[in-house]
Amino acid sequence: MEWIKPGINMDIIGKRIIAYVFSALLIGVSLVSLVVHGGPKMGVDFAGGSEMIFKFETLPTAEQVRSSLASIGLAKATVQKTVMEGHTQFLIRTDVEEGGKSDMAETIRLTLQESLGSNVELEKVDMVGPQVGKDLKEKALMAMFYALLFITVYISGRFELKWIPPLVMAVAIIGVASLMDKFSLGIPAQIAVALVIAVAGFWVLKLQFAMGAIVALIHDVIITVGVFSLVGKEFNLPIIAALLTIIGYSLNDTIIVFDRIRENTAKHSRRPLDFVINRSINETLSRTLLTSLTTLVVVVCLFVFGGSIIADFAFALMVGVLIGTYSSIFVASPILLAWEKASGETA
Helix, strand or coil: CCCCCCCCCCCCHHHHHHHHHHHHHHHHHHHHHHHHCCCCEECHHHHCEEEEEEEECCCCCHHHHHHHHHCCCCCCCEEEEEEECCEEEEEEEECCCCCCCCCHHHHHHHHHHHHHCCCEEEEEEEEECHHHHHHHHHHHHHHHHHHHHHHHHHHHHHHHCCCHHHHHHHHHHHHHHHHHHHCCCCHHHHHHHHHHHHHHHHHHHCCHHHHHHHHHHHHHHHHHHHHHHHHCCEECHHHHHHHHHHHHHHHHHHHHHHHHHHHHHHHCCCCCHHHHHHHHHHHHHHHHHHHHHHHHHHHHHHHHHCCHHHHHHHHHHHHHHHHHHHHHHHCHHHHHHHHHHHHCCCC
């Protein structure tokens, strides 16, 4: 069965302006949502606090549980219905540490039991201190930063046979980030400045493939984080793992297209770059879409049947696979053409 016939020649590069506008719109909405909500909604892993699971003899509604929690000053607690081992339970997250208010878990249990008139059992309690949460958040952000940075070093060496300049630039960027850390600037600010320096460095060093890859990956991460902000989902360590997975998945698609561009550049050396890029994208389009479709089927099954514990992780992967596929076709490769037109040189 062939969904995309061999020899297809869709004018993808010709639609790049529409793609740029669409991407800019998605990024704009994502950034506005993050600003309005004061950044991503951090889970207990990063914000610190307690996470408790309660089992009820007579299952209440989420609104009844929230009302009971409000009576003891926990109106901002997160209440989530979850299914574990065939039993429906409630997961309650609060920024109050266990033991911080005379054994918070037991206080909540007694309050729920009294207000709902049903026997309530405490199944599990997890606690993360605020300093531990802060350290985890910083390490998670730095993991994503270093992943993006050294990916671009690999891209430069793989496609442009330039290893030393991007390595030197990577070390210099790490040095700048460390220097900023001494001035007590936040990790997000450090990463933002470092990425701006990286993109500028790619331009100066003429590392167009690295620039295309890093722009596409930043594009994917910002939009995925923005979707989480829009739907009000929490960020925790599994979501960071999902973002790193998205970076790897999107990069894999991008490398396939870049490989074909390199081959076709030698094969069609007399043709303009827009022809070479468009032909390369069309030749890899079937592989890209079929791979993404099969991956998406698995992720959707995880989301639907995997239970609430893994649902957010699967949701992040769903968004990432869709955005990553889009960016490998409409963002990463057209950046090469934009670079050529802006610099006046051939890629």
